[in-house]
Amino acid sequence: MRLASKHGTAVGMTEEKKKGWFERLTHGLSRTSQTLTEQVTQVFSQKESLSDSDLEALEDLLIESDLGPQISANISAKMAQAKFSSSKDSTAVREALASALADELVNHEGTFEPLGGPKPYIVLFVGVNGSGKTTTLGKIAASLTAKGAKVLIVAGDTFRAAAVEQLKVWSERAKADFMGRKTGADAAGLAYDSVVKAKEEGYDVVLIDTAGRLQNKQALMDELLKIVRVIKRVDPDAPHETLLVLDATVGRNALSQEQIFGRQAFVSGLVMTKLDGTARGGILIPIAKASDAPIKLIGVGEDIEDLHAFKARDFARSMVGLEPQA
Numbered sequence: 001m002r003l004a005s006k007h008g009t010a011v012g013m014t015e016e017k018k019k020g021w022f023e024r025l026t027h028g029l030s031r032t033s034q035t036l037t038e039q040v041t042q043v044f045s046q047k048e049s050l051s052d053s054d055l056e057a058l059e060d061l062l063i064e065s066d067l068g069p070q071i072s073a074n075i076s077a078k079m080a081q082a083k084f085s086s087s088k089d090s091t092a093v094r095e096a097l098a099s100a101l102a103d104e105l106v107n108h109e110g111t112f113e114p115l116g117g118p119k120p121y122i123v124l125f126v127g128v129n130g131s132g133k134t135t136t137l138g139k140i141a142a143s144l145t146a147k148g149a150k151v152l153i154v155a156g157d158t159f160r161a162a163a164v165e166q167l168k169v170w171s172e173r174a175k176a177d178f179m180g181r182k183t184g185a186d187a188a189g190l191a192y193d194s195v196v197k198a199k200e201e202g203y204d205v206v207l208i209d210t211a212g213r214l215q216n217k218q219a220l221m222d223e224l225l226k227i228v229r230v231i232k233r234v235d236p237d238a239p240h241e242t243l244l245v246l247d248a249t250v251g252r253n254a255l256s257q258e259q260i261f262g263r264q265a266f267v268s269g270l271v272m273t274k275l276d277g278t279a280r281g282g283i284l285i286p287i288a289k290a291s292d293a294p295i296k297l298i299g300v301g302e303d304i305e306d307l308h309a310f311k312a313r314d315f316a317r318s319m320v321g322l323e324p325q326a
Helices: 015-028 030-043 052-064 069-081 090-108 133-146 161-174 187-201 217-234 253-262 281-290 312-319
Strands: 121-126 151-154 177-179 205-208 241-247 269-273 295-299 307-309
Touching: 015 030, 015 312, 030 052, 030 090, 030 281, 030 312, 052 069, 069 090, 069 281, 090 281, 090 312, 121 133, 121 217, 133 151, 133 161, 133 205, 133 241, 133 269, 133 295, 133 307, 151 161, 151 187, 161 177, 177 187, 187 205, 187 217, 241 253, 253 281, 269 281, 281 295, 281 312
Parallel strands: 121 205, 121 241, 151 177, 151 205, 241 269, 269 295
Antiparallel strands: 295 307
């Protein structure tokens, strides 16, 4: 994973690494690309412009890709205005589609810069169990320690022993310090103690995992709000970042998760994981449009390098199987 600069690219990142990431992104989104572009180019296969019935068919295809009715209508309208020199020019169709997709996303990019803010920089991770939250935290920790940062991982999901053990493994792999408590311990108390420790011992970043149980949504939110309150007793400006981790493979259920967490947990950024595991990666677009928080990171695989800063135009081009623009 790379961490973004103000312009979304890592300082000193080589063109080779940028190309490698784009290839992983394109490969990860290949199922989405194949499903979306084959159907859309088929609509254009016999004509250079679209009739009303063609537009309706195009909208239906986009809705089936989880883009939602309004976004699909917006994209269809832009595609209707496009003119192609040949009905067989699938690349031109993809270029037009990528441009229309990017237009829906460009205002929803965000940057994640934990080493560019106050120290210790407190990051809270929220999201349902199984969303990739713990793995995302571990990948970020590994990226930060590789840059020489002193990182503390906090196992705030005290209800799941498996989550604690998983974070222990990640802390060892990332060469980060670890802090946890016995199963059922008070998560807010652990969070408070971790921030105190980080201030006293000069940590750069504190990464705090939280529980993701949705069986009792209000109890979960109450716990998250308590964690935030006690952290603020140590540092009134903390947490400096609250990342909501969403699993792309659950499709439109991710939208409801964004509504549950985003409106109550003071989410400052979204992380979309498992984009390589679905043919409907387009779900990222309605989520981005619905959220008050920007998309900051996306994941397309299990390796550390497969978590990356979100760039709208790169994502849109990968969604339709095109190479990056220079």
